[in-house]
Amino acid sequence: MLELRPNCECCDRDLPGDSQDALICSFECTFCKDCSEQQLKGKCPNCGGELVKRPPRAAQKLLTYPASTTRVVKEHGCPSH
Numbered sequence: 001m002l003e004l005r006p007n008c009e010c011c012d013r014d015l016p017g018d019s020q021d022a023l024i025c026s027f028e029c030t031f032c033k034d035c036s037e038q039q040l041k042g043k044c045p046n047c048g049g050e051l052v053k054r055p056p057r058a059a060q061k062l063l064t065y066p067a068s069t070t071r072v073v074k075e076h077g078c079p080s081h
Contacts, residue, residue: 005067022056
């Protein structure tokens with residue numbers, strides 16, 4: 001089951017578990033659509049992997065299997081590629 005991190009690691013934008021704007025890499029690093037497209041050009045700055053759309057979790061399942069509440073933010077933001 002995906003961790004569903006609650007925010008973008010670059011800009012700290014909220015990305016709830018049902019967000020349509022969250023992207024992840026294979027390590028579940030999480031970024032918003034804007035940072036992924038504008039700054040990262042679709043590549044994870046942590047592992048170099050491809051960022052893909054994170055599947056949203058259905059509202060009913062979020063009640064039983066909530067998203068993570070642990071926020072991860074890069075101290076100096078994300079580098080532009």
